Amino acid sequence: MPVIILVLSFFIWSFCFRGFLSGELALSSDAVSYYDHIKFFIESLSRGEFALWDPVWNSGVPNDFFLRRFCPYNPFYLVMIAFIKSGLPYKTAYLMFLAGYYWLGIVGFYLLARLIYRNPFFAVLATLLLLFSSLGTRLFDSFILLIFIPLVWFFYFLVRFFQKPDKGAMIGIVFATMILVTTYVPFYFITIVVSFLSCYGVLYYADVKTRWISLRDFMSKYKFFMMFCTFAVLIAFIPGVTFFFQAGEGQLALPLRNYEADTANIISVNTDIITNWGIEEDLAYSYAFNDLRQFKFAVLYVPITAIILFFIGWIAPLTRRTTFLFTWVAVLFLVFCHYSPVYYILYKWIFYFKYFRNLHFYLWIVMLPVFVLLVCDQLQCLFAVKKAKVNIVLLTVIHVGIIIYLIQSHGLITSIAAVILTWGMIMMFFLKKERPLETFWMFGIMTLAVIIQPLEVYHYLQKNSALASGGHIYDEPYQDFRYENELITQRIHYGTKWYHYCLAYLDFDIFRNYLRNKFYVYDHAQWIQDENDHLSEIEKALKENINVAFISSHGINRSMDFPTASYQRYGAVVTSENQRLQVLEFKPNQIKIRTDFPTDKILVYNDSYHPKWQAYVNDEKVELMRANIAFKGFWLRAGKNTIALKYGSIWDYVLQYAILITFIICFALVLGLNRNSKKIC
Incomplete structure (x- = not known):
């Protein structure tokens, strides 16, 4: 049942975005630049050339800056090359790759949710809530998902390793880390992991010693394997470190980014630029589009079912896992909310805070997915309560109150339908003598409750988006x-x-x-x-x-x-x-x-x-x-x-191909060591 629902959901999602996936609707904002630079790299690589110089961009520039943005060593790009070699136009191959890569991230999120909840119903619910949020829309106006997808797999392998250490999970952690430190700015990933481990250490302090002992024993048992893993991670850091020092040599210019920054390195960013647009601005911007008929790119959105679960979750028992998820989101918000003093303190005392901006990315790549996990965790806690102790009337009042609000604010009809279906799902669970979590009807009502509103919202997104007109810069015969x-x-x-x-x-x-x-x-x-x-x-x-x-x-x-x-x-x-x-x-x-x-x-x-x-x-x-x-x-x-x-020099290219080969070897090990489906789930 979960597999069928997820596969059908992806086809439904693809149908909702058919205008973008067919190329009829235009890419927007940063997605245009990424389309161009990935095209330039992929077409050069397919001709046997690892492009370290871009002769098209501003009369020629070192290509390192663009390569650092999308991880040129990612083996999944070979799929795009295969599409092109088979005769597909680049744009079709690129859009197919984007959709498939996003689906890969969603599968990783499902597997992560399975590990957390140990129940397919809640794993499917969390996956659908994320799949039909506005996260997927960022494929067509941003590059955020190039960070999110390996990040999901990193946490899947990390949680799996925590639960049962094995070589498949470890090489998965290593491979995801390699992609993350070579995609855009690695400091997002570093900060996310540090915040996760810090919150985990505080709330699960009794487990820290156990986890450390299991890691130590694993490293002792597989010494040579761990030596290879360490080598692979270190070699993945080389391109970023090299570019960092090249950026400080004074031969390059990033005038819009480096304006009046505190350091001479061109990739440093002044706080005025960083705080010009952050988490708060993203939330305020999204609130301005509370009429979903005006929905467009960069508007934060989750299906209304998630909002309902968040409200009713407050009457559920509080568990340590719920506390952990809430605390993790709260810590990230406190740190990267530039209206609080915490960020400025970190900017002053932690060196790498000077080298990345776009603080609102945390809202999309961490806070949104963790919020989805949080509300599903709240529902699981509520469903664990004995039937006699559940206030059915209060649950009904919450749903009725939301419906009244939607009617007064002229909300979408599908929003009201989603509220009714969510109420029906919850009532079906509590009013049945046997709790039918894994029945066809329970899965069916849950799926309808989640996707019915996004179907209309995505319709308005396509309606409000521009048609594709003209070609891209790199569609010209620049070769x-x-x-x-x-x-x-x-x-x-x-x-x-x-x-x-x-x-x-x-x-x-x-x-x-x-x-x-x-x-x-x-x-x-x-x-x-x-x-x-x-x-x-x-x-x-x-x-x-x-x-x-x-x-x-x-x-x-x-x-x-x-x-x-x-x-x-x-x-x-x-x-x-x-x-x-x-x-x-x-x-x-x-x-x-x-x-x-x-x-x-x-x-x-x-x-x-x-x-x-x-x-x-x-x-x-x-x-x-x-x-x-x-x-x-x-x-x-x-x-x-x-x-x-x-x-x-020749050594520049030897290094690039050595790193690329290391990535391919690690990817092959990920596939080989995780071929057992029982290990994966």
């Missing part, structure tokens, strides 16, 4: 080199330091017109030590295309020989392939160019300069110059030359 560039924006979220400098100090119209072409060829060079002293001169030269390249002298060998003789006033602009210049090969991490100029030249390639780029002319390594403030430049002798530009 092929284009001599002209049209993707130029004035405001950037992420870019290289010197590209941001150009946007900040050069006239945007002049800079934009200059950037429309990827190659400029000059006869003259002018050394500059301080860009600020030459801004007007550079600006004029770029505007008029004067035949001079401005070379920044920081760290460059000043003895390099530059040509000086030319009768041309203007630099040459390469607008297409010709006999003088051809692009032979173009990949995210490298480009190969062939030139044949009659005289010595300076070639400027309008792809952002970064120190990790290396230049080779005729297989001989040469010094790569920063030209025209923000771009790549190099000197070419007359005649035929083959130029190769490569990003990063």
Whole structure:
């Protein structure tokens, strides 16, 4: 019965979101950016290229920032690659992957609920309440679920290990941890785990010693296995740690995030930005949409059945587990409610609080699921009460009061129907001599009570959402080199330091017109030590295309020989392939160019300069110059030359593939060590 209900529920959920899953309705907000960057990475990986540089975004940026946001080592992306290889369009493959990945998280939540309640009825109830909440809507406007899904599995394996330690649970904990520390910002995960263990230690202090002894015995019994697990977790931290130090080197810019932050590292965030929108604002925003006919993205919503269970739960006996769940939510709310002083104290004294914002994420990835577990736990406690002690009249009054409120506030008809069905479910349990938790009728009424309101709510979401119009940036044929560039924006979220400098100090119209072409060829060079002293001169030269390249002298060998003789006033602009210049090969991490100029030249390639780029002319390594403030430049002798530009060292790619292989091995171990269904449940 539980399996049938869950499978049918997922089909119903998919039908409710058919407009988004078919691509008819548009993705919104952050979901657009994630669509683009995952597409860029997946398509590059399917061609055998682990993209560490993105030549499309703001004239080229290191791709590490985007890779850290969605865990490029997640083996589940291989499913998307298989879809694409089978001939499916990327958008279809991506949306199918999103739905399947969300379903995987829901299955994990069901298994977690089974471990907690030891009863399939309450596990199914909790799963349906979460599945038909607004959590699933965030697939199409955010990336929150990329954190939530491995987080659910982490806690499933953790609780399972607590109950009965085994290698399958341990490798599950390790694998989920690896995904979480390489997805977006690992500090969410760290804080959630610390808060969980702290609350558990206080309320279950008598069990802590027992848990520690069982862990110690397990580690002693499986030494080599634990050594591998430790290695796997440590290697998963390498990309994040590496990016943290790279972000402090001053070569990158995150102007919207790092504005007036307290540290020099670009990923640090000032409290003004952090507290601009938090848990309180999310709750207030959601309250403004209490008319569900106006329902839209980012509105916190749970089926009305959950609200009813929360109210009637107060007449149920209080258990330690209920207290724990409530305390955990309360602690997280107190810590991350920026109107309380607790957050500011932690921001001041705990270093990593300076490096993440979006405090309202805790509301979605922890508080909402734990609230669902809490109300189902309250119902289980109520159902455990002897029939004679249950106040049927009071339960009925609560339901009638909610119905009266809904009528007065012009609530949805389905909301009233859900209240009546919930009342019927509870009455059926208490008025029957045998308590029919696992009967067909009990499961059926419970399922209808949960899903009837969301069916209408999701209808209004689709009605209030925009139709998909036009393509995404990365739907363009970016894999092929284009001599002209049209993707130029004035405001950037992420870019290289010197590209941001150009946007900040050069006239945007002049800079934009200059950037429309990827190659400029000059006869003259002018050394500059301080860009600020030459801004007007550079600006004029770029505007008029004067035949001079401005070379920044920081760290460059000043003895390099530059040509000086030319009768041309203007630099040459390469607008297409010709006999003088051809692009032979173009990949995210490298480009190969062939030139044949009659005289010595300076070639400027309008792809952002970064120190990790290396230049080779005729297989001989040469010094790569920063030209025209923000771009790549190099000197070419007359005649035929083959130029190769490569990003990063071979060890950068060895490390990436080593981490990817480690993830795949761990995933295979998760499947192998958990193939026994009795262990899973």
